[in-house]
Structures are given as structure tokens and as C-alpha cells.
Amino acid sequence: MGEKGLSDxxxxxxxxERERYIAVAFRYLQDREKARDVFSDSYAYVxxxxxxxxxxxxxxxxxxxxxxxxxxxxxxxxxxxxRKACANLYENSIRMLPGDNITxxxxxxxxxxxxxxxxxxxxxxxLDIYVSRKFHGLSHKELAGRFGITRSRVAKEISKxxxxxxxxxxxxxxxxxxxxx
Numbered sequence: 001m002g003e004k005g006l007s008d009x010x011x012x013x014x015x016x017e018r019e020r021y022i023a024v025a026f027r028y029l030q031d032r033e034k035a036r037d038v039f040s041d042s043y044a045y046v047x048x049x050x051x052x053x054x055x056x057x058x059x060x061x062x063x064x065x066x067x068x069x070x071x072x073x074x075x076x077x078x079x080x081x082x083r084k085a086c087a088n089l090y091e092n093s094i095r096m097l098p099g100d101n102i103t104x105x106x107x108x109x110x111x112x113x114x115x116x117x118x119x120x121x122x123x124x125x126x127l128d129i130y131v132s133r134k135f136h137g138l139s140h141k142e143l144a145g146r147f148g149i150t151r152s153r154v155a156k157e158i159s160k161x162x163x164x165x166x167x168x169x170x171x172x173x174x175x176x177x178x179x180x181x
Contacts, residue, residue, distance in 0.1 A: 005051040006060065013057045014064050015043065021068045028072035038075060042067040114168055121164045129154060130161035 018039055025035035045067055046053065046060070055063065129147060132138045133154075140151045147154070 004054060006046070006053050006055075010055075010057050010060050011047065011050065014046065014060055017061070018043070021064060024065065025068050025072050028069070029075060034075060038068055038071045042071050117168050121168070122161055126157045126161050129157045130165070133158055 021039045021042065022032075022035045025038040026032055029035050029038065042064060046064055053060070053063070125147065129143055132143055132146070133140075138146070140154045143149075143154045144151045149157075
């Protein structure tokens with residue numbers, strides 16, 4: 001290639017393989033729309049700098065892939081910072097709530113609703129095992145004796161309850177819901 005810059009053939013070749021780059025971005029971001037946006041931004045970057053870039057199609061594929069990966073990492077950092085900011089905002093809002101009976105009753109009702117939701121998604125025994133471990137400090141051995149099951153079964157029940165409770169709490173606080181898309 002005698003002239004400086006990328007040829008239209010190379011640019012077209014890169015664009016034809018867009019699904020490959022979108023798939024890589026999706027592996028990072030777990031969001032199809034964001035993955036498409038990352039590819040579009042990356043391809044636009046290559047187009048903007050086409051006159052200063054040189055190389056054959058293979059080198060430019062590598063260059064575009066690196067650009068996609070960097071933009072994915074930037075997006076992940078941005079999403080993480082936004083999640084942390086939302087969590088901090090929520091925590092600060094809770095601290096600012098007045099200590100009146102109305103606020104306490106609303107929070108209490110919300111907590112009871114969360115416990116009810118948990119009880120609807122796991123068995124009563126699983127919830128009892130989890131509560132006995134987390135709030136009463138019983139060991140796996142003590143729980144196994146109390147409920148007539150093995151220690152490994154106790155660990156599985158606690159893990160199962162913990163996952164359900166985490167999901168319900170995340171949904172309640174609207175924290176992490178964008179990851180479930």
C-alpha cells in the first residue's frame with residue numbers, strides 16, 4: 001500500500017466481521033445493546049483515524065479487537081462507578097431519614113415483605129436453617145443434629161437460601177438489576 005491510511009477494502013472487511021467483535025464485547029459486558037454500541041464506537045474511532053493508521057487487514061483486525069476490548073473495560077469501569085455511586089446515594093438517603101415511627105413502620109413492613117418473598121421461594125426448613133445459622137450462630141454440626149440432615153446438606157441449604165435472599169434484596173434496592181438483562 002503506497003499511500004498512507006487505510007483503504008476502503010480494509011474498512012469494509014473490518015465492518016463485515018462486526019458480529020465477531022460484538023460477540024467479544026458481549027462476553028465482557030453481558031449486554032447485547034452495549035456490545036453493539038462498543039463496536040460502533042470502536043469502528044467510528046478507526047474511521048476517524050483512518051488516515052493515520054496503516055497495516056493490512058489482519059493487523060487492522062487485531063487493532064480493532066484491541067480497541068473493542070479497551071472500550072469494554074472502560075464501560076465496565078464506568079458501570080462499576082455508577083453502581084457504587086447509586087449505592088452510596090441510597091446509603092446516604094437512609095441515614096438522612098428521620099427516626100420517626102412512620103419511617104420505622106414503612107421499613108419494618110418492607111423487611112417483613114422481603115421475608116415473606118423469601119419464604120415463598122424456598123422451603124420453610126431451608127429458611128429455618130439459614131436463620132438459625134445467620135442469626136442464632138448455630139454451627140453446621142448443630143444444625144445437622146437439629147434438622148436430622150448431613151453437614152453437607154446444611155451447607156447446601158444455607159447456600160440456596162443465601163442466593164434467594166441476595167436476589168430479593170438486590171431487587172428491593174434496585175441494585176444490580178441491570179445485570180440481569
